Amino acid sequence: MSHSSASRIQEFIGDPVSDSPPVKREQLEEIFQDIQGDLRFDHELNGCLNCGICTATCPAAHYYDFSPREIVQLLWTENLEGIYDAMQEKIWSCAQCYTCAARCPFGNSPGGLVMLMRETAIKHGMESAKAVLRPFSRVMLKLISTGNQLSPDMINPEGFADWGPNISKVDAPLELLRKAIPMPTLHTTKTAWEVNLKTSVELYTIWEETGVLDSLETIDENLFDVILDIMDEKRDDYEDWMDEQD
């Protein structure tokens, strides 16, 4: 993204002196209303005196141009342009540790507010969200299709070269090492534990009923298609099993 001929404000929100900004005020308002409309908003934002305690203990603030105080201030003052700007990059810096929430004298939860902004960024199909989440797609595939976020076969030297050579200090096939775990539910490689087919089918209903699949489609259509195929297949398997019981 080039910054050579335009400031960040101009690039993302439009030139404030122009008559036709690229992002219309109605859209900015819609975005803010989506954030504000979440039932958690009033619980997580109670006021702010700019004391900065949240930023002082924020791990992300050590490494990024990110300040939970700024996030709270933007939302508290309903700074629509600033909110939109923060949703392009800054909200993805937050490490979600909730140290800010534990410290805030007002009982705000900047980390929780960041989540409302992330959800809204996805709902609006923001390019920033798509770009940030692209490397996370394998995790989303695993979670939504199996109900497990992490699986043993994901932890390999190719995927995590910076973790060094000791992914396992015993040299044996993954399948065998997993069978050597004394919990029978863990004798798996593609999921963290064996998930009952019935459980997966129930989870799919939750994804559908709560709009999670819609969010996924907005952010990554290909991934959405793959997951739908997996869901159809597992539902068919479950129906076959149900038929066998009759």
Add this chain to the structure above:
Amino acid sequence: MAGNGGEKFTGHGSEWVDANLSKQDAHTATVWVDQIVNKRSMLTNKDRVEDVRDVMWELEKDGEILVHRVTDEHEPVTVKTLYGWDKKIPTTQLWHHKSCGQCGNIPGYPASLLWLMNKMDVKYLDETDQTSCTAWNYHGSGIGNIESLAAVFLRNFHQAYVSAKAQGLPDGYFYPLVHCGTSFGNYKEVRGYLLHSAKLRDRVKTILGKLGRLVDGKLLIPEEVVHYSEWVHVMRNRIKEHQVIDCSNIRATVHPACHVYKMVPEDAIYDDDILEGNRVAVTTGILETLGTQVIDYSTWYDCCGFGFRHIISEREFTRSFAIDRKLRVAQEEARADMMVGHDTGCITTLDKNQWIGAAVGKPVELPVLADIQFAALVCGAHPYKIVQSHWHASPTEQLMDKLGIDWQAKKAEFELYLKDVEAGRGETLYDPRLMITSGPGFKAVESKPND
């Protein structure tokens, strides 16, 4: 700001001028906010925080919900939380709410817990009818929402409630024990929203109804959301009875997990006898009881750097934070022999992000284990069969040397044992037939769990 024609968008007004303070002066000026997240710092809100369990009992009285109680048959131990409130920790008849990160990546974590439970004749169930809490993905990606998180919470806890039916035992026999710190924090937060919002309850009730997961047409809410580290804490003296290895020479540093004591902080356990009641008591309690030297370090309250998304796709942040703010501090300030935690993401982050430090001239070598793995180890658990230390990238061998454990011999034993496993003669901690409670693969087993 270079490249932007001097324009700044930092949240400061145009009148902002850098004070150019020296490092020392800047520290003096800001130290009042750069405080640790201890009990005292969190007491400021005490008068404004309500106990959501009061709302819960009212809702049950009004016929809105049903509460899954911690009963006498769960043999609870009562502890004090941040504001001195009581919390009941069940100690037996436990339903293991597993952690995807632990089971996928640190399998010795849950295996050590079950091994110790067997030692103490604690009844439990580990089954396949459970999803992860989905909160790791949620916090990392924003895919998910309050309704999906609430529905998953209620589904899994309902399953815990009815799971004993498969063995001919009554509803509510097993009580859920949550392994992951993020699941624990997330479920407590979601429980609060469910209790406060009739709208959320209505929406989720429709979904749970479709799943057949209501009890008498009502949502089932747990009386307490309980983390395994809380179970370890209340069982620490009983665990000590099984200790066979002296660990008084071990200098331990504790990494308290953010989602365990910073999310819904009023529910975290504090104990006047542990660090003068000024810090969360879990993990430190068991380490002190077992006789280790718990050593302080200045960044104990910092997060580990996990970041949920960062550990997968923005790892420079994760490893820099883990090395610079946690591991090196523990090594240099505390001269620690190990760092011990009680959460999935923290153990993974701190354990895996050491090797890369050498590449940038910051070598760190600090064994990292979960509290329950260390407890199992000093109670005589096999370091490879049970503690599964081979999955740890950090030098756990150093720690075992210091504990007097001949890890080379144990490792050789384990490598031989793999031949038994290959031949289908692997050992398990419980009867595998119990792990399927309904649906495909279910066969009724008439014995009680762990009998």
